[in-house]
Each structure stands twice: as structure tokens, then as C-alpha cells.
Amino acid sequence: MTDATVTQLRNRPRPDIEREPEDISRIGEISRPIGLWEGIFAITAVRRALVLVGLGIAWEVYARWVGNPLMFPSLSDTLSAWWADMSSGRLPGAAASSLRVLLIGYGTAIALSAVMTTLAVSTRVGTDLLATLTAMFNPLPAIAILPLALLWFGLGTSSIVFVIVHSVLWAVSLNTFTGFLSVSQTQRMAGRNYGLGGLRLVIFILIPAAFPSILAGLKIGWAFAWRTLIAAELVFGVSGNAAGLGWYIFEARNALETATVFAGLLTVILIGLAVEGIVFRSIEAATIRKWGMQNH
Amino acid sequence: MLATEKMPGVAVRAGVQTLLQVDGVTLQYKTRDRLVTATYRVSFDVKEQDRFILLGPSGCGKSTLLKCVAGFLSPTEGTMTLDGRVIDRPGPDRMMVFQEFDQLMPWLTVLDNVMFAMRRSGRFPKNEIRDRARRATVKVGLERFQDVYPHMLSGGMKQRVAIARALAMEPRILLMDEPFAALDALTRRRMQEELLELWDDVRFTLMFVTHSIEEAIILGSRILVLTPHPGQVRAELDATAYSHEHQGDAEFMAFNRKINGMLFGMQETAHD
Ligand SMILES: Nc1ncnc2c1ncn2[C@@H]1O[C@H](COP(=O)(O)OP(=O)(O)O)[C@@H](O)[C@H]1O
Ligand SMILES: [Mg+2]
Numbered sequence: 001m002t003d004a005t006v007t008q009l010r011n012r013p014r015p016d017i018e019r020e021p022e023d024i025s026r027i028g029e030i031s032r033p034i035g036l037w038e039g040i041f042a043i044t045a046v047r048r049a050l051v052l053v054g055l056g057i058a059w060e061v062y063a064r065w066v067g068n069p070l071m072f073p074s075l076s077d078t079l080s081a082w083w084a085d086m087s088s089g090r091l092p093g094a095a096a097s098s099l100r101v102l103l104i105g106y107g108t109a110i111a112l113s114a115v116m117t118t119l120a121v122s123t124r125v126g127t128d129l130l131a132t133l134t135a136m137f138n139p140l141p142a143i144a145i146l147p148l149a150l151l152w153f154g155l156g157t158s159s160i161v162f163v164i165v166h167s168v169l170w171a172v173s174l175n176t177f178t179g180f181l182s183v184s185q186t187q188r189m190a191g192r193n194y195g196l197g198g199l200r201l202v203i204f205i206l207i208p209a210a211f212p213s214i215l216a217g218l219k220i221g222w223a224f225a226w227r228t229l230i231a232a233e234l235v236f237g238v239s240g241n242a243a244g245l246g247w248y249i250f251e252a253r254n255a256l257e258t259a260t261v262f263a264g265l266l267t268v269i270l271i272g273l274a275v276e277g278i279v280f281r282s283i284e285a286a287t288i289r290k291w292g293m294q295n296h
Numbered sequence: 297m298l299a300t301e302k303m304p305g306v307a308v309r310a311g312v313q314t315l316l317q318v319d320g321v322t323l324q325y326k327t328r329d330r331l332v333t334a335t336y337r338v339s340f341d342v343k344e345q346d347r348f349i350l351l352g353p354s355g356c357g358k359s360t361l362l363k364c365v366a367g368f369l370s371p372t373e374g375t376m377t378l379d380g381r382v383i384d385r386p387g388p389d390r391m392m393v394f395q396e397f398d399q400l401m402p403w404l405t406v407l408d409n410v411m412f413a414m415r416r417s418g419r420f421p422k423n424e425i426r427d428r429a430r431r432a433t434v435k436v437g438l439e440r441f442q443d444v445y446p447h448m449l450s451g452g453m454k455q456r457v458a459i460a461r462a463l464a465m466e467p468r469i470l471l472m473d474e475p476f477a478a479l480d481a482l483t484r485r486r487m488q489e490e491l492l493e494l495w496d497d498v499r500f501t502l503m504f505v506t507h508s509i510e511e512a513i514i515l516g517s518r519i520l521v522l523t524p525h526p527g528q529v530r531a532e533l534d535a536t537a538y539s540h541e542h543q544g545d546a547e548f549m550a551f552n553r554k555i556n557g558m559l560f561g562m563q564e565t566a567h568d
Pocket of ligand 2: 360
């Protein structure tokens with residue numbers, strides 16, 4: 001074939017094709033539920049639980065192999081110590097006492113942070129104040145100001161609340177303020193179009209629009225508060241009349257009841273997981289995931 | 297023939313009240329290192345029930361003008377009055393529909409989005425709000441989606457919600473900033489037709505920004521042609537005679553070419 005005929009063939013118009021689409025009802029399945037096993041493994045909780053079981057087995061096997069309950073008690077020892085103190089009411093009491101202090105500190109910090117970030121979005125002075133304060137205090141570990149807190153507030157709940165507020169406030173404020181700043185100009189203008197301004201703009205537009213960031217800040221703040229609390233309790237133990245989880249761990253260590261120390265740590269982890277997995281997850285599901293502001 | 301079609305319209309319009317008066321408005325942006333003039337001494341009047349189009353190339357200051365009418369900016373020179381009162385702040389008597397789909401509140405359902413504006417502005421009796429919002433969503437064909445969150449809607453549907461939300465407020469003037477520019481061609485055309493039907497039904501006053509000559513001719517009753525940056529008035533044209541049905545007609549094409557010539561000098565390519 002010569003080049004000329006090839007070109008000629010290429011340039012020949014190709015015939016049109018038209019088709020009648022088939023009746024959809026005759027095609028059969030268009031969508032179908034996924035298989036049972038695939039469905040089960042798609043559940044995050046199931047996969048995580050499997051990881052947990054694996055870790056538990058590894059712990060038990062290693063502890064038995066080491067065979068030194070004073071240094072490294074096995075999972076079963078830990079669980080029986082945990083169960084004993086749970087049923088005697090000692091652990092629940094310690095946990096409740098810790099949680100009470102925690103909630104006071106966490107709540108106070110959130111209230112303060114709400115005031116500070118609202119000021120920061122509505123006034124230039126507020127912005128500068130917040131930026132400077134967070135830059136200064138965010139890097140300062142909460143435990144480092146505990147001596148000062150003891151000096152000011154004495155040996156008691158208020159000192160712990162003070163350090164918790166310090167550990168939560170800056171993280172939550174920083175996240176909330178960043179969230180406010182990233183709310184789209186269009187959404188702000190839409191809000192102002194309805195005559196919203198000042199505090200009403202913050203409440204009705206900025207807070208819901210920045211909710212993903214705010215929630216992230218609340219989560220980080222919670223983790224900070226929890227760690228700070230346990231650490232503070234470990235340092236000076238009894239807070240007022242009730243002893244918390246940190247004190248419980250400290251006492252058990254002094255008595256060389258290592259399994260009980262582990263039981264205390266386990267409780268700290270369990271409460272942390274419960275708050276993360278139940279409280280924050282349900283808030284997420286009821287808000288940002290329902291609103292399509294988070295995609296998984 | 298064109299003239300005879302337009303004459304009655306002109307006669308009727310002559311008696312209509314002026315709603316918005318823009319008089320020698322210069323708009324500037326102050327940035328860190330420069331002063332940008334977006335529009336220079338723009339004047340025009342919008343009458344009741346006008347479908348008033350701001351047409352011009354990208355960057356000529358159309359959005360800036362509209363934002364000024366909405367009250368988000370104030371002019372450095374000249375005045376803008378609505379019903380004789382100087383515009384100095386945003387308000388629900390001038391409702392804005394933006395180009396961006398994120399103008400809806402993602403945390404509210406379609407119906408709540410429509411009700412939100414009505415509640416917050418406090419312009420309507422509490423017991424009427426739900427009914428009014430329902431009627432507005434029905435008008436834009438979204439009765440089946442009232443309880444759905446915005447992220448589950450297509451772009452066209454989101455814009456319909458924004459239009460319903462704005463119209464439910466019964467504003468003196470509806471401001472639209474390229475609301476259909478981010479939609480596909482088919483949806484855009486349907487939305488244009490729906491907007492005209494809605495206008496036939498409600499007879500609101502509309503101010504509509506676009507950079508598409510075709511869209512301007514189809515939607516507008518009056519077209520303000522702006523020059524490239526900084527925007528100045530090049531012409532104010534009557535476009536009552538043209539709609540979708542006339543799109544292929546010789547007059548439509550001629551009108552299109554005329555505007556095209558105004559916008560781009562001698563270039564004679566009449567496309568979107
Ligand atoms: N926030 C801003 N700051 C500084 N300059 C701006 C700002 N917004 C727009 N401009 C400038 O003003 C001019 C007009 O912009 P705009 O009104 O958005 O144009 P259009 O809507 O006609 O495309 C452009 O030159 C643009 O660069
Ligand atoms: Mg624009």
C-alpha cells in the first residue's frame with residue numbers, strides 16, 4: 001500500500017452508530033450488597049478489636065516467658081487486680097474523682113477559650129493578644145507550672161484545675177481561631193447579608209462552619225488534660241478529700257503491687273479510649289460527618 | 297421590526313420607579329502595597345422589575361460593584377442609593393446569590409437553610425417562616441429535597457437552594473454574581489430558563505453579573521456593558537426582545553456581535 005492510499009483510508013468518514021439502550025429492568029442486578037465477611041471487616045471497630053486481641057495475647061505470652069510479676073505482670077494478673085479493685089469500688093472511686101477534676105478544668109478552659117477566640121475574631125487587639133499568648137504559653141509544659149500553681153493555690157483541687165486549664169486553653173484556642181480564619185469569605189458574606197454581625201456572626205456562622213477544627217482542638221485538649229491530670233496527681237497525690245487515678249497508681253507502686261499499677265494504667269487507657277471512641281465519635285457522626293464536612 | 301417589538305416595553309418602563317441609583321461610583325481596593333481601582337465613575341439606574349445585567353470581561357469590577365450594592369464595600373467616590381436611602385451596610389433587603397457552591401450552610405438541611413435567613417433577619421412572623429420556606433423550595437423544584445443536607449446535592453440544585461433562600465426573603469433586589477458559571481452547559485441553560493420563569497411568576501428586581509454575552513442577552517432586560525479593568529460604563533442596552541427561542545436568529549446574532557464589538561474592539565467572533 002502506498003502512503004497516499006493509507007491517508008485516503010484514514011480520511012474516509014467512519015459510519016455513525018446508533019443504538020437503542022436496553023430496558024434497565026432486564027439487565028438484572030445494578031447494585032448488590034457486599035458479602036458478609038467483607039462487610040464485617042469494613043467495620044472499623046471489628047478490625048481494631050482484632051488488633052487489641054493480638055496485642056493482649058503477645059503481652060500474656062511475653063509476661064509468662066519473663067516470669068517476673070514484680071517487674072512485668074501478665075495480662076491475667078493485671079485483669080484480676082483490675083477486677084478486684086473495680087468490684088471493691090476503689091478504682092471507680094479514683095476514676096470518678098479524677099474525672100470530676102478533669103471536667104472542671106476542661107470546662108473552664110473551653111469557656112475561657114470561647115471568650116478569647118470570640119474577642120480575637122472581632123477585634124484587632126484580641127487577635128494580637130491571642131496570637132502572643134498562645135505563642136508564649138503553648139510550648140510551656142503544664143507540669144512545669146505546677147510548682148507555681150501549688151504556691152498560688154496550695155495543695156488541692158484548684159492547683160490541678162489550674163494546670164489543666166493551662167494545658168487545654170492554648171490548644172483549643174489555637175485550633176478554634178485557625179478554624180475561624182479558614183471559614184470561606186462567601187459564607188461570611190452570606191451571614192452578613194442576613195444582617196448578622198459581631199457575636200451573632202460568631203455563633204450562627206463561624207462556630208458551625210469551623211466545627212471540624214474546633215472538634216479537633218477539643219480532642220487534642222482532652223488528651224492534654226487527661227495526661228496533665230494523671231501527671232499532676234502522681235506528683236502530689238491526694239487532691240483535697242478524694243484521691244484520683246494518679247494517686248492510686250503512685251500508692252500501688254509504693255506498695256510494690258505492680259499488677260495494681262498496671263490496672264491503674266489500664267483504667268487510664270480505657271477511659272481515654274472510651275471518650276475518644278464513644279463521646280467524640282458520636283459527636284463527629286452527629287455533626288461534621290452528617291454535614292459532609294469530613295469524608296470518612 | 298426590532299424597534300416595533302421594543303417600543304411598547306419602553307413605553308411601559310418609562311413610568312416605572314427607580315429602585316437603585318448608582319451615581320459616579322468609583323471603587324478601590326487598598327492592599328498592602330498598592331491601591332487598585334476596580335471601577336471608575338460608574339453610573340446607572342435600576343428600575344423595579346428590571347433584569348439588569350452587569351456585563352464585562354473578567355477583572356473589570358463586576359463583582360466589586362455587586363458587593364458594593366450588597367453593602368460589603370463602600371465607594372471611594374460617588375453614591376449608591378436604594379429607594380432613596382444611601383447603602384452603607386449589608387442587609388436582607390438586598391439578597392446575594394454567589395457563584396460558589398459553599399454559600400449554603402453545610403450544617404443545615406435545605407429547608408433549614410432557607411429558614412435560617414428568615415429567622416436570623418427577624419423580618420417574618422415566626423409562625424409563617426416554615427410555610428414560606430416550603431413554598432420557596434417548591435418554587436425552585438426542590439420539594440423532594442427539603443430535608444437533605446447540601447453536600448448531597450448537585451451544583452445546580454445547590455444554586456437553586458441559594459436562589460430559593462434569597463427569594464424567600466422577599467428582597468427589594470436580588471443580586472446574582474455569576475451564579476451559573478460553575479455549572480455544565482446543559483444545567484446552566486436549564487437554570488437560565490428556570491430563572492426567567494421564576495421572574496415571570498414573582499417579578500422580582502434582578503441584578504445579574506456575567507461575563508457571557510449570550511447569557512446577558514438571554515436573561516437581561518437591560519445590559520450594562522463595562523470596559524476592561526478598571527471598569528467604566530461603555531453602554532447601557534435594552535435587551536427585552538431576546539430570549540432562548542431567538543438564540544439562532546439574525547437579530548440575536550447581530551446584537552451579540554454589537555456587544556462583542558464594544559467589549560473587544562473590532563474582533564468579530566461571537567462566542568460565549
Ligand atoms: N480583595 C481584593 N483586593 C485587591 N484587589 C482586588 C480584590 N478583589 C478584586 N480585586 C481587583 O479588582 C478588580 C475587579 O475585580 P472583580 O470585581 O472581582 O472583577 P470581575 O468580577 O469583573 O471579574 C480586579 O482587577 C481584581 O484584581
Ligand atoms: Mg467576579
